Structures are given as C-alpha cells and as structure tokens.
Amino acid sequence: MLRARTFLRADALANGEIVDRVVLDHGDRHRRRIAMTGVGGLGFLLDLAAATVLEDGDLLVLDDGRLVWVEAAxxxxxxxxxxxxxxxxxxxxxxxxxxxxxxxxxxxxxxxxxxxxxxxxxxxxxxxxxxxxxxxxxxxxxxxxxxxxxxxxxxxxxxx
Structure with missing residues (x-):
C-alpha cells in the first residue's frame, strides 16, 4: 500500500503534485499510523515516525513524491x-x-x-x-x- 511517511507544514515550499485531500476533525488530525482515504478516493497508509498533530493546510508526502492536502473539518x-x-x-x-x-x-x-x-x-x-x-x-x-x-x-x- 502507498505510504505517507513524512509531511510538510502549511507554510513550507512544496514541490510535488497535490493529488487528493483528507478532511479530518481535530481528533483525527493527531495521528501516527492509520489507513486513510482521500476525498478523491486515493487510499494510503499514514506512517509517521511519531504521533503528530496535523494542521489545516499541511501536506502529506507520499512515497512517490505526490502530495495529499490536509484540511481541518x-x-x-x-x-x-x-x-x-x-x-x-x-x-x-x-x-x-x-x-x-x-x-x-x-x-x-x-x-x-x-x-x-x-x-x-x-x-x-x-x-x-x-x-x-x-x-x-x-x-x-x-x-x-x-x-x-x-x-x-x-x-x-x-x-x-
């Protein structure tokens, strides 16, 4: 399964194509490892080194370099x-x-x-x-x- 092992904060300069977005409430934005499905249907495994609070506008970096936008629900x-x-x-x-x-x-x-x-x-x-x-x-x-x-x-x- 495709994995997102790293993320970029909203204010970082990102190089990569944003291919989907995940809409998460406050509780679901505090994660380390969980299977996710984007609004557009892209399935991937969030697999961060440590539990992290993802913020509105952050970008999850997929193994192939593509990006998934994090949106606060x-x-x-x-x-x-x-x-x-x-x-x-x-x-x-x-x-x-x-x-x-x-x-x-x-x-x-x-x-x-x-x-x-x-x-x-x-x-x-x-x-x-x-x-x-x-x-x-x-x-x-x-x-x-x-x-x-x-x-x-x-x-x-x-x-x-």
Whole structure:
C-alpha cells in the first residue's frame, strides 16, 4: 500500500503534485499510523515516525513524491465571548483549569460543544454560542490529549 511517511507544514515550499485531500476533525488530525482515504478516493497508509498533530493546510508526502492536502473539518464548537478583555481572560482561566483543548482568538475562545461548560461560562457572565468551523486548538501540554515532556540532563540543561 502507498505510504505517507513524512509531511510538510502549511507554510513550507512544496514541490510535488497535490493529488487528493483528507478532511479530518481535530481528533483525527493527531495521528501516527492509520489507513486513510482521500476525498478523491486515493487510499494510503499514514506512517509517521511519531504521533503528530496535523494542521489545516499541511501536506502529506507520499512515497512517490505526490502530495495529499490536509484540511481541518468543520466541527460544532462553542464560541465563548465576554464583555471585556479582563472578563474573557477570567473565562480562559476557568476553561484552562478543565484541561480541555481550546482555541484562543483575539476576542473569543473556541472549545468543543459541551453543555456543562456552556452553562459554566454563562454563569460567569460570558456567552457561549454554537458555531460551525474548523477547530485549531492551541498546541502544548493538552494537544490531542497527550502530554508533552521536556527533558533535562543531569546538569539541569533543557532539551526538547
């Protein structure tokens, strides 16, 4: 089976023909090894060296050099807003305490649709309205539900 062992970030200069695209929600964009089928019917095996969060616009590189475009699927999210910048920061703090993926925009925060969190936000004076859009949560410790460890050697020097 055709394999994609590497990928290019959306801002990379890519040489190769884009032959298909895969439309994946946030959960399905955190992968290492899985059989995929493009929208156009191209079947291939994603076979990366490590589990990676694929972003909207990334390109999967097939063994033969052809490319498959990664597109973030539209999902139902909660758009959380507040009456002031300070109030929004307070809401972000409360959401962060729940250790859930969140996308922080300039004047709103987006999380997966959850009626319990929507009620919490409204109880704290914010708004939480369902919207349909791709989900691009912040990376880091809670990306995809997997921790990100930083290694330190015996001298305390930091290594990623």
């Amino acid at each position: 539209t999902e139902t999210l909660l758009e959380i807003r507040a009456g002031s910048d300070h109030a929004l920061k307070r809401l972000i703090w409360h959401i962060g305490n729940r250790h859930i993926p969140a996308e922080i925009a300039g004047d709103a925060v987006y999380i997966a649709d959850d009626h319990v969190l929507a009620e919490m936000v409204r109880g704290l004076g914010g708004t939480a309205e369902p919207v349909e859009r791709p989900f691009r949560p912040e990376g880091g410790a809670y990306s995809g539900g997997h921790g990100h460890a930083h290694a330190h050697d015996e001298h305390g020097h930091h290594h990623d």
